[in-house]
Amino acid sequence: MGDWKTVTVPVLSSDSKNIFQYTSEKKISPPNMNSQVLRLPLPSSKSMHSFFSAFCTEENIEQSISYLNRELTTLGFPSIYAESKGKELNLISIINCMNELLVLQHKNLRAQEEEQLELSKREIVGLQERDRQLQSKNRNLHQLLKNEKDEVQKLQNIISSRATQYNHDMKRKEREYNKLKERLHQLVMNKKDKKIAMEVLNYVGRADGKRGAWRTDKTEARNEEQMYKVLLNDYEQRQKQLLLENAELKKVLQQMKKEIISLLPPQKQKPKERSEDGPVLSDLEEDIGELNKENMWELSCETVREQLTNSIRKQWRMLKNHVEKLDNQVSRVHSGTLNDKDVISREDHELETEKLELEIQQCKEMIKTQQQLLQQQLMSPCDDDTTLLLQDCYLLEERERLQEEWRLFQEQKKNFEKERRSFTEAAIRLGLERKAFEEDRGAWLKQQFLSMSTDYKQSENVTTPSAFIGTSDQDNRVVNSMSQQKKPHCMLSGPISAESCQTSQYISHNSFNAALKKPAGDSKPNQWEESDKEETE
């Protein structure tokens, strides 16, 4: 089988590639053939299907069959073709080959299993060995420990024996030493060393000034007495201190007792406890009574003390139990409430978040629709509805415009009103000023007339100057008005009077112009007549 033709099989999975690899290596290492080919992991069902479908399809049946035939013949199986060159397949041989292949597969699987079994057996053996080693180590360590302990004990014994020996030796040496000392002492004393003396200039008086006393029995007794006195003093002091402490502690205990009794709730007691507490309470009450009495007298008998401590212990235990019960309840309640709270809060929280999310969605949708509508309006073709809508929009626009215009109109109206008001005021003021001016004018004319009448008799060429007089009068008037102007300025009556002066100036100017205009060549009396007319007006 030398010629290896490339078989056109659609390469879909890597498994097929592997198959080709293995088969190509077949010639190189025939003994590993089986194992190599069969060491392929059994493909899973999916890949199997794909594998199978990959290998042989409707198009390459012939080629795949010939390929298989080649493979089987190289493996030593009979050909699957009925004849060597035919295309008919020998079904029996195919089945036989399949069977052989299955048997081979089974064998190989078993071989694998056996391998695994051997491996695990070896492992077990190894672990057992290790276990044995560790156990032996453990035993050794135990033994060592025991040995060490024994040694320690031995050493301790040795120490103690050495200590006793040492003490004995020390004592022996000390006795020797004492003997030497005695000898020495004797020698020293015997020598009667005159040097051993005290040289003193003069003897000093005693510190307390008294004279020295002989040592007699009396003094001895007195000393003993003194010693005992000192001791007794010390003991008395200590006893006082202890009494004080005791009294304080008793007070504290009593207070504690009272407080404990007050803390214990009587209603929570069960009937059993009540029956127990009954005698106890009565005992306690008795105790309290007794103790109060006792404290009054400040005695402290043992029995009373014991009773006090016992009663306090009992009460304390009751209080402890009570507190523990409360603790349990509280913890249960606490955990329960916490859970509920958590649940409720979480639920609430979730509900609220959901609501908010819905709202957000709704708003978003609204915005979207509005945007769409806008776009439609701008882009899409108009329908009747849309035109109506548009019209409506236009109307709306117009309406808005109208509204704005109305607003403007209103404002302007207001402004006009204001102006009108101001004008009317001004007109009223004008009228008043005119009146005032007329009066002034009348007065002035009178004056003039009076003066003129006196002057007229004197001179007749006053006509021409009369015209000028008019102007001069006007000028005078102006001057007067000026002076009048000035006067108000001096009087600080303000612009109103100045205005009036100006207006009067204006009026006088007008009137005089009018007067001048009308009669160009009128004689003075005409003028005067006019002025009189004006005056009469």
Add this chain to the structure above:
Amino acid sequence: MDFSELFKLSGLLGRFSPDGKCLASCVQYRLIIRDVNTLQILQLYTCLDQIQYIEWSSDSLFILCAMYKRGIVQVWSLEQPDWHCKIDEGSAGLVASCWSPDGRHILNTTEFHLRITVWSLCTKSVSYIKYPKACQQGIAFTKDGRYMAVAERRDCKDFVSLFVCSNWQLLRHFDTETQDLFGIEWAPNGCVLAVWDTCLEYKILLYSLDGRLLSTYQAYEWSLGIKSIAWSPSSQFLAIGSYDEKVRILNHVTWKKITEFEHPATVTNTKTIVYKEVEKSPSVETERFSFPPTRALASSVFSTQSKYDISQVPVSFQYIKPVADRANPKMGIGMLAFSPDNCFLATKNDNIPNAVWIWDIQKLKLFVVLEQLCAIQSFQWDPRQPRLAVCTGNSKVYLWSPAGCVSVQVPTEGDFQIVSLCWHPSGDSMALLSKDNFCVCYLEREELCRQIFP
């Protein structure tokens, strides 16, 4: 804080008089009496040999100087400088000498502890006490000076004799259940005598004034036992420091242990304050104490300032494990002292030589630890208030009070290694002693409340 100048000293013999007026110091064979406030020399006495021990009498009128080599005790009077007294023990030798509480008798312990001779300055009488015990604290006087307890040993057994100091009458004589009595100490109320055993056996016995055994306490067996003990000023507590680095406190009512104070190498309790001495970089800046400026300048150049920092708990200390094959190992609680107001207990664990541990007795807890740069040489409580002075062998003195602690550099020109210190009875000043010199430090009352660590 004012410091005097340095004066010569030998043998660490600097003592204030009990009435607080004078300060006695020795230089070789000379005894110099100075006025406390001015440090002017009031008296100068010359003895026959190098003085090994001096002690004031209780009324401050006399002072004894003991010369052990020559076996001579010389007594000087302050009222009458011409008065002299010499006690020669001759061939008997002299090992120890002390005053009796009335200030008129001198108790000399002869060599080999053969006997104790009681010399009287008032009369010609001499008394002998035989078989005194050769131990550290063999003689103990009650605080009121009425009774004296003497430890004795006869026939390999320990005894205690109680004497009445007024006439030296033997009041009680009883044996003690100790292997080898190491020391005796009266309670401040004078009613209980504590007797403890050698360090090979942890045992302390408490006897009443009339000789009855009140109680025995034994914490453990076999290991090294008691190293030091201290009574509280109110006689309420008895603190026992042992070689296992613990202090056990017994109460006076039941004589049972009420608590144990441990001294571990690491302090972990967050409520404990640990003051650690750190060196400040030397600077010639203004100091907060009223020194004359010249001295300050001089000192600051040659010495390094130090200050206290508060270390954050947990703190580890330098722990020394002593060599196991030597006797009297440097381990365990070597120093114990109660404060005069009964509120604090200062201890030193010899395994941690740089630290002073201050315990609050009201709460029975560790309050403060002072960690120094050098090993603690000695500490003393102020006789009037809870103020502790510590010296570590350098030229600084350290003060601790509940308000805080401060490190003060003694302004000296040369080397001044403070090895010991002693307070003035009023608590206003203290003498700082080194091998060759001493100086007096005057404290102001306001110093109490100042916390000085920048």
